[in-house]
Amino acid sequence: SYDLTQPLSVSVALGQTARITCGGDNIGRKNVHWYQQKPGQAPVVVIYRNSNRPSGIPERFSGSNSGNTATLTISGAQDGDEADYFCQVWDSSTMLFGGGTNLAVL
């Protein structure tokens, strides 16, 4: 089966840039989606199809995908960005998620 690997945690200073990675074999050939989940809430899409931002998501969220790594970048991280972030792909007729990364804003 196809595995998606995310770091368990990432920390970033307030106002700085956070980068959360999602590793997978030739993931650059797939569409990667990113979700943000805050405690007690359902996940919310922050990036879809690698680099597209849904309406209502701040411009500080961006995504890229190449080779074996997809990256979610949060430029100028805010307190409200503290959350768990999950990457997701569709592979071999199966929806797959990364294990999730907890973002701490210091």
Next chain:
Amino acid sequence: LQLQESGPGLVKPSETLSLNCLVSGGSINNNDYYWGWIRQTPRKGLEWIGSVFHSGSSHYNPSLQSRVSVSVDTSRSEFSLKMRSVTAADTSLYFCVGLRTGSYVADYWGQGVRVTVSS
């Protein structure tokens, strides 16, 4: 578009878990969306269970395929999950979702319903 799960919060081992999801604020016959179920545990994270189109065609997670079914009732604007022979490992937070066709991104999520498997 809103999704709302319903169903028992407690199921006995070996029995069948049954959940429903009501689609409101939009049409369940929307060709742009599949309707599906995802569950979440602290240990396993997010796990896709299966999805169904309004026509009834469905896809399932291979690891669960033998004991789950997802069906749709367009007249009631609802879709459902049935999971047979549950064990404690099926204790989880269950979300119903709307998945965009083509990209399979979960644009819409219900609030989630916690299901515990215990005698």
